Amino acid sequence: MKLNFMSCRRASELAAKQCITALSRGERIWLGMHLLACAACRKIGLQISAIEQTLRLLQEPDATHEATGGPQLSDESRRRIQSVLADRT
Amino acid sequence: MTIALPEHRPLAMDRTGKAISEGDFFSFALFYGKRHPVKSGRPTCGPNACAASAPSPELWVGQFGDRLYRFALLRVPDRSAAEELVQETFLAALKDRESFRGQCEFATWLVGILKHKLIDHLRKTTRQTSLSETPDETVDEMFNRLGHWRNPPASWAADPAELAIQGEFLATLQVCLAALPEQQRQALILRMIDEEPAEQVCKILNLTPTNLWVRLHRARLRLRLCLENKWFGHPVARPRSGTRKGTAHEA
Numbered sequence: 001m002k003l004n005f006m007s008c009r010r011a012s013e014l015a016a017k018q019c020i021t022a023l024s025r026g027e028r029i030w031l032g033m034h035l036l037a038c039a040a041c042r043k044i045g046l047q048i049s050a051i052e053q054t055l056r057l058l059q060e061p062d063a064t065h066e067a068t069g070g071p072q073l074s075d076e077s078r079r080r081i082q083s084v085l086a087d088r089t
Numbered sequence: 090m091t092i093a094l095p096e097h098r099p100l101a102m103d104r105t106g107k108a109i110s111e112g113d114f115f116s117f118a119l120f121y122g123k124r125h126p127v128k129s130g131r132p133t134c135g136p137n138a139c140a141a142s143a144p145s146p147e148l149w150v151g152q153f154g155d156r157l158y159r160f161a162l163l164r165v166p167d168r169s170a171a172e173e174l175v176q177e178t179f180l181a182a183l184k185d186r187e188s189f190r191g192q193c194e195f196a197t198w199l200v201g202i203l204k205h206k207l208i209d210h211l212r213k214t215t216r217q218t219s220l221s222e223t224p225d226e227t228v229d230e231m232f233n234r235l236g237h238w239r240n241p242p243a244s245w246a247a248d249p250a251e252l253a254i255q256g257e258f259l260a261t262l263q264v265c266l267a268a269l270p271e272q273q274r275q276a277l278i279l280r281m282i283d284e285e286p287a288e289q290v291c292k293i294l295n296l297t298p299t300n301l302w303v304r305l306h307r308a309r310l311r312l313r314l315c316l317e318n319k320w321f322g323h324p325v326a327r328p329r330s331g332t333r334k335g336t337a338h339e340a
């Protein structure tokens with residue numbers, strides 16, 4: 001299974017699978033061996049980890065909106081929600 | 090919310106800030122993509138927060154409307170659906186106002202209600218098509234028939250966690266998120282942004298664990314490629330050209 005051993009596709013799949021469920025011992029070893037041999041997958045792995053660290057900053061969009069000038073409720077929906085709330089207060 | 094990022098970052102860090110050395114391949118293998126159980130900087134309603142009373146309802150939309158809207162829009166990128174969810178949240182909050190006892194900030198309490206509304210919304214709108222996932226050609230094309238990367242990854246000029254301080258990068262990230270296919274986006278957001286446990290995500294989206302990791306795999310690769318094209322591949326966007334030891338310049 002030499003070709004399979006070098007499959008970057010499988011490596012990236014196992015890395016994603018690992019976020020959902022524990023890998024088997026064989027899978028862990030396979031992934032470790034692949035990463036040992038494959039610079040591209042190491043690099044992509046680091047990039048994805050960095051992206052995911054950044055993603056967590058979006059948990060609270062308020063942390064970002066000043067910088068991005070984030071989206072806002074339209075005036076129309078603002079008025080509509082105001083009046084719906086006023087009706088029930 | 091403050092964004093605390095260390096000044097000096099090694100090649101990579103795990104979530105506790107421990108450096109991952111490039112030589113340590115086995116721990117790297119475990120690190121690569123691994124998510125530990127939920128431990129986030131999210132504010133929680135705890136007994137230690139000081140008591141506060143709810144502001145009067147006519148102030149809600151002005152004070153919290155945009156915040157809730159952004160929260161919803163990131164997760165349901167359809168303006169009218171997001172507005173609808175904000176309205177439902179305020180109405181539920183109005184009805185249930187008595188139950189707010191100041192255990193947490195009022196805004197946090199509202200976000201908590203919105204989260205429930207969002208999950209209901211996802212449950213209603215997600216239909217599982219079949220047990221096997223349909224192929225994703227964009228992802229298939231990233232590999233040749235031997236399963237090797239067709240295009241080797243570009244070296245990125247900076248660490249995204251560092252870039253996060255810049256709003257533009259986060260805006261690009263959101264554009265790339267919104268460009269993901271709906272089902273992939275939902276899986277990625279619930280698991281990686283909201284940090285819901287995998288079993289919970291499977292329940293909400295009515296998926297098997299295999300469906301979920303297949304979607305997550307695709308979403309991550311698409312997101313990476315999108316950022317490489319839209320941000321890192323764009324020379325003007327690179328904020329610095331310094332070669333620091335340990336940045337993604339290797340290979």
Ligand SMILES: [Zn+2]
Pocket residue numbers: 006007008009011034038039040041042
């Ligand atoms: Zn590889």
